[in-house]
Amino acid sequence: MTIVDGVQVDLKPEELKQAEKMLRKKPNAVEVGMIDIMWSEHCSYKSSRPILKLLPRKGARVVVGPGYDAGVVDIGDDYVAVFKIESHNHPSAIEPYNGAATGIGGIIRDILCMGARPIALLDPLRFGSLKSPHSRWLFKYVVKGIADYGNCTGIPTVRGEVEFDESFESNCLVNVTCVGIAKKGDIFLAEAKYPGDAVVLAGGSTGRDGIHGVTFASRTLTEESEEDRPAVQVGDPFTKKLIIDATLEILKTGFVHGLKDLGGGGLTCASSEMANKGGTGIDIEVSKVHLREKGLTPFDIMLSESQERMLFIVDPSGVETVTGILNKYGLAWSNVGKVTESNHVNVFSNGSLVAKVPAKLLAEAPIIERKVEKPSYIDTLQAVEKPPMPEDLSEILIKLMASENIASKEWVYRQYDHEVGVRSVVKCGEGDAGVLRILGEDKGIAVSSDCNSKHCYLDPYNGGAGAVAESCRNVAAVGALPIAIVDGLNFGNPEKADVFWQFKEAVRGISDMCKIMQIPCVGGNVSFYNEDEVTKKAVKPTSIVVALGVLNTLKNIITLTFKNVNDYVVLLGETLSEMGGSEYYYSIYGIEGGIAPKVDMQREKSTIDLVLSAIQKNYVNAAHDCSKGGLGAALSLMSIKSNHSIEIDLSKINMGNLRLDELLFSESNSRFIVTTPESNVDNLLKLAKTRGVPAYRIGNVSSSSRVVFRYEDNEIVNCDLKDIKTAWEKTIPSFMGR
Amino acid sequence: MKVAVIRFPGSNCDLDAVYVLRNVVGLETELVWHKDFNDGDFDAVILPGGFSYGDALRAGVIAAYSPAMKRVKEMAKEGKPVLGICNGFQTLVESGLLSGALLRNDCLTFICKWVTLRVDNTETMFTNIMERGQIVRMPIAHNEGRYYNDAEALREMEENHQIVFRYSDDNGRLTPDSNPNGSVENIAGICNLEGNIVGLMPHPERASEQILSPFKTDHGRLLFESMINTIKRMRRM
Numbered sequence A: 001m002t003i004v005d006g007v008q009v010d011l012k013p014e015e016l017k018q019a020e021k022m023l024r025k026k027p028n029a030v031e032v033g034m035i036d037i038m039w040s041e042h043c044s045y046k047s048s049r050p051i052l053k054l055l056p057r058k059g060a061r062v063v064v065g066p067g068y069d070a071g072v073v074d075i076g077d078d079y080v081a082v083f084k085i086e087s088h089n090h091p092s093a094i095e096p097y098n099g100a101a102t103g104i105g106g107i108i109r110d111i112l113c114m115g116a117r118p119i120a121l122l123d124p125l126r127f128g129s130l131k132s133p134h135s136r137w138l139f140k141y142v143v144k145g146i147a148d149y150g151n152c153t154g155i156p157t158v159r160g161e162v163e164f165d166e167s168f169e170s171n172c173l174v175n176v177t178c179v180g181i182a183k184k185g186d187i188f189l190a191e192a193k194y195p196g197d198a199v200v201l202a203g204g205s206t207g208r209d210g211i212h213g214v215t216f217a218s219r220t221l222t223e224e225s226e227e228d229r230p231a232v233q234v235g236d237p238f239t240k241k242l243i244i245d246a247t248l249e250i251l252k253t254g255f256v257h258g259l260k261d262l263g264g265g266g267l268t269c270a271s272s273e274m275a276n277k278g279g280t281g282i283d284i285e286v287s288k289v290h291l292r293e294k295g296l297t298p299f300d301i302m303l304s305e306s307q308e309r310m311l312f313i314v315d316p317s318g319v320e321t322v323t324g325i326l327n328k329y330g331l332a333w334s335n336v337g338k339v340t341e342s343n344h345v346n347v348f349s350n351g352s353l354v355a356k357v358p359a360k361l362l363a364e365a366p367i368i369e370r371k372v373e374k375p376s377y378i379d380t381l382q383a384v385e386k387p388p389m390p391e392d393l394s395e396i397l398i399k400l401m402a403s404e405n406i407a408s409k410e411w412v413y414r415q416y417d418h419e420v421g422v423r424s425v426v427k428c429g430e431g432d433a434g435v436l437r438i439l440g441e442d443k444g445i446a447v448s449s450d451c452n453s454k455h456c457y458l459d460p461y462n463g464g465a466g467a468v469a470e471s472c473r474n475v476a477a478v479g480a481l482p483i484a485i486v487d488g489l490n491f492g493n494p495e496k497a498d499v500f501w502q503f504k505e506a507v508r509g510i511s512d513m514c515k516i517m518q519i520p521c522v523g524g525n526v527s528f529y530n531e532d533e534v535t536k537k538a539v540k541p542t543s544i545v546v547a548l549g550v551l552n553t554l555k556n557i558i559t560l561t562f563k564n565v566n567d568y569v570v571l572l573g574e575t576l577s578e579m580g581g582s583e584y585y586y587s588i589y590g591i592e593g594g595i596a597p598k599v600d601m602q603r604e605k606s607t608i609d610l611v612l613s614a615i616q617k618n619y620v621n622a623a624h625d626c627s628k629g630g631l632g633a634a635l636s637l638m639s640i641k642s643n644h645s646i647e648i649d650l651s652k653i654n655m656g657n658l659r660l661d662e663l664l665f666s667e668s669n670s671r672f673i674v675t676t677p678e679s680n681v682d683n684l685l686k687l688a689k690t691r692g693v694p695a696y697r698i699g700n701v702s703s704s705s706r707v708v709f710r711y712e713d714n715e716i717v718n719c720d721l722k723d724i725k726t727a728w729e730k731t732i733p734s735f736m737g738r
Numbered sequence B: 001m002k003v004a005v006i007r008f009p010g011s012n013c014d015l016d017a018v019y020v021l022r023n024v025v026g027l028e029t030e031l032v033w034h035k036d037f038n039d040g041d042f043d044a045v046i047l048p049g050g051f052s053y054g055d056a057l058r059a060g061v062i063a064a065y066s067p068a069m070k071r072v073k074e075m076a077k078e079g080k081p082v083l084g085i086c087n088g089f090q091t092l093v094e095s096g097l098l099s100g101a102l103l104r105n106d107c108l109t110f111i112c113k114w115v116t117l118r119v120d121n122t123e124t125m126f127t128n129i130m131e132r133g134q135i136v137r138m139p140i141a142h143n144e145g146r147y148y149n150d151a152e153a154l155r156e157m158e159e160n161h162q163i164v165f166r167y168s169d170d171n172g173r174l175t176p177d178s179n180p181n182g183s184v185e186n187i188a189g190i191c192n193l194e195g196n197i198v199g200l201m202p203h204p205e206r207a208s209e210q211i212l213s214p215f216k217t218d219h220g221r222l223l224f225e226s227m228i229n230t231i232k233r234m235r236r237m
Helices: A013-023 A029-038 A089-094 A096-112 A133-153 A223-231 A237-251 A266-278 A298-303 A316-328 A359-363 A377-382 A393-401 A453-458 A460-477 A497-517 A583-589 A601-616 A630-642 A660-665 A678-690 A721-736 B014-024 B067-077 B087-094 B151-159 B220-236
Strands: A002-004 A007-009 A062-064 A071-076 A079-087 A117-127 A157-164 A173-183 A198-203 A256-261 A281-285 A309-314 A333-340 A344-349 A352-358 A424-426 A434-437 A444-450 A481-490 A521-527 A542-551 A568-572 A622-625 A645-649 A672-676 A695-702 A706-711 A714-720 B002-007 B028-033 B044-047 B082-085 B101-103 B111-119 B135-142 B146-148 B163-167 B187-191 B197-200
Touching: A002 A013, A007 A029, A013 A029, A013 A352, A013 A359, A029 A266, A029 A298, A029 A344, A029 A352, A029 A359, A071 A481, A071 A521, A071 A542, A079 A096, A079 A444, A079 A481, A079 A542, A089 A096, A089 A133, A089 A173, A096 A117, A096 A133, A096 A173, A096 A237, A096 A256, A117 A133, A117 A237, A117 A434, A117 A444, A117 A542, A133 A157, A133 A237, A133 A721, A157 A434, A157 A444, A173 A444, A173 A481, A173 A521, A173 A542, A198 A237, A198 A281, A198 A316, A237 A256, A237 A309, A237 A316, A256 A266, A266 A281, A266 A298, A266 A309, A266 A333, A266 A344, A266 A359, A298 A344, A298 A352, A309 A316, A316 A333, A333 A344, A344 A359, A352 A359, A377 A453, A393 A583, A393 A630, A393 A660, A393 A714, A393 A721, A444 A460, A453 A460, A453 A542, A460 A481, A460 A497, A460 A542, A460 A601, A460 A622, A481 A497, A497 A521, A497 A542, A497 A601, A568 A601, A568 A678, A583 A660, A601 A672, A601 A678, A622 A630, A630 A645, A630 A660, A630 A672, A630 A706, A630 A721, A660 A714, A672 A678, A678 A695, A706 A721, A714 A721, B002 B014, B014 B028, B014 B220, B044 B067, B044 B087, B044 B220, B067 B082, B082 B087, B087 B101, B087 B197, B111 B187, B146 B187, B163 B197
Parallel strands: A079 A521, A117 A157, A281 A344, A481 A521, A645 A706, B002 B028, B002 B044, B044 B082, B082 B197
Antiparallel strands: A002 A007, A062 A071, A071 A079, A079 A173, A117 A173, A198 A309, A198 A333, A256 A309, A281 A333, A344 A352, A424 A434, A434 A444, A444 A542, A481 A542, A568 A672, A568 A695, A622 A672, A645 A695, A706 A714, B101 B146, B111 B135, B111 B163, B163 B187, B187 B197
16 A cells, blocks of 8 residues: 555555646645545446446447446336446445445435436345354345345335355355336436536535445455444435435426435545536535534545435526425535536635546546456366266255255345335246336336356356346246346456456356347446455356346236146256256255356347247246256246146156256256146247247146156156245245244 | 325335325325324325334334324324324324334344234224125235233223234134234234224235235225225215
């Protein structure tokens, strides 16, 4: 670390030199502090920007693409959906409760400041194994933080996913997505375009919390990180709820020309980015900012990341109206400055200039070209030998259903209010994606977040592509057309060439898959430095993808439960010997290696198109994507959820050189299980044939209480559904309590 | 006929109640900021769910002492229908309009799930079109929903038919498994002696349309339609 004018900064000496050159002087303490946070990895994306350029960002439905607080896509009938993903990994690893809670706070403001009403949250999480007390502690309080904060704001948490893996032991991942809905004309951009406009800071008071939160997030965690606990902000969901209500009321007045939330980088980030985007400058008088405590310096005020604050750019004639609404809700505010023509962020303290930095210098940090090198572990792990064929596959299936990663997550989602808002049509645990209706319309959206970190670790390219594929499959399984994604990229230290290779490969995979699917990536988040300084271990690369789909009617929504006894069970897609990173290898044999599933991108698209078309033609009664735990886990889950059972003949499937355990538990992409009544089974198979998608009629829904897999006349698996259900339900509560 | 839904700072099911009243049961409904509430303008009032005042001190307690609640008490005294849902129920209990207390769930976590209820009193202003013993389904979503009262008070409430809803199984049996939060005697909702004030933890506004129900039911409507029925009767008198 470097010391400038008495301030410790994370800027590298060469970065400092560059800043001095651009500034044409040595920066003072306030200036260097502002540059330091804006040039942090977290705010600037200085490592990732060149790679993120690979992602397709354009499309007929894109209203606002990456670069703003959230992506905006046209969902038809004059409506737009607004969504974004964020990470709060570092704060949550140190202080799980407030770390997770404030992560939600931040993403809600991102949606709100685009002018949309937030209507749903999704929470993709990663922890170490539940066998570890430390992981249980993180898991318990992250979930509680999300629940206490999310529930209070009145935004339902409709979806999420949890994976457990030792690599997340000290670096848990806490990502969060918020989705909003607005009318197309109501969308706002975070820009300060008109000199003379007032700058109104509203909401929470500014304190010392979170100072340097972003630079803290741009380093790896060390033992001393515990001392960074003051860099974790403290959330206040009650104030957040008032901010949501007040902001939506204020936007209706027409006096607001731009708004932005204060998240990472605080007032410095919000003011410089709005000025830079609007081609203007902003003057800020720090003595006007409402403070939580005395004695804050201009440095503290410009860098504080105190929560629950919004910056409004207001037409001067409307300041009274806007602040009147803030008063109604009992929210504090201060008129802290004005938009200027100067192209600079000028900071004044009691009238004297204490910092003067070009907005562009702050908002557009110089890019760093990172080295890439394929890590050596990949070839070693891909070459591991297959385990022997087990004798009792019934026993294995029950063990697999009880594994941490497949077991029921009801303990988690039961703590989230997933129904507030009266929009949740398909709720947690009912279908492959969460479905939210648009109130008053026969229309809805579907959302799903997915990533298999174990696959990503062995093959980041196919892991990234697979995350896009799986989230699109999940959205399609309920009958929604996937139209856009956002990505949450969580990796280790980008200064290490092998980590940066993982990052680049994952982004390439996401990008290629998006292009084939013809859907844009409208936003995202990059979180680096998820690495334990002590063990030198980075997290498994985790490229979470959230897909958003549109339902043009609510009349034909498909869930994963079997509807009728005797319905035919049809497997769509090909099962391959791709056992690397499978839950079967991991939880039964403790094997981390093997060849991870590849994505045949064209096949993936035709399979998804087939399912959508079959649903539209009313051929489908139930649909479920076949992924973690393979065919065995997917069919077991459908049985558990519907209290019907199944009788399956595996000999109907193209086996190739597959062993029976591989056929049951392979996690190959591009597969769905659908059920169809006898009257439509031939139609479905015919449709699949015309689309070039392999389809196998593998059995029927049965009224018996047993889950049966045969190979011709040989019974391979025969389990009591009750035993499978009990095993699946009890794992998480056995670690976490009721 | 006009109904008020009061919004306290932190209410979050206010818009849901307004949506259902206006769009599902077709009632003229006004969303009223607590400071602007004037009881004379309305035939009935609903206290919605949420986290009024951020659950500071205790759920519902600060709202219970707000000037708006004085006016709710006036309406209650006049015999007009008053319904408290979730946080609204907590507020009614804290204000003394209903008896007992709502404690933290016995599992110590927030619970959001669909539950089964047995209707035990069909004489109230919110249950008069239901049948005694009817099984209805609605979701709960709360941290503090464990109803408690002492044995003496419970005996009196039982005698006076003040217990309106109980958590039960599909056959109306009051089993421990069907009790999600440890409420005494499986109590989910109660009323005052006159039956014009009802409070319950489950959310009828989330259970008023088949599309939102995993069971394709719309039992929540029955409460609002009972209320309409009541107001119509009161007007004829």
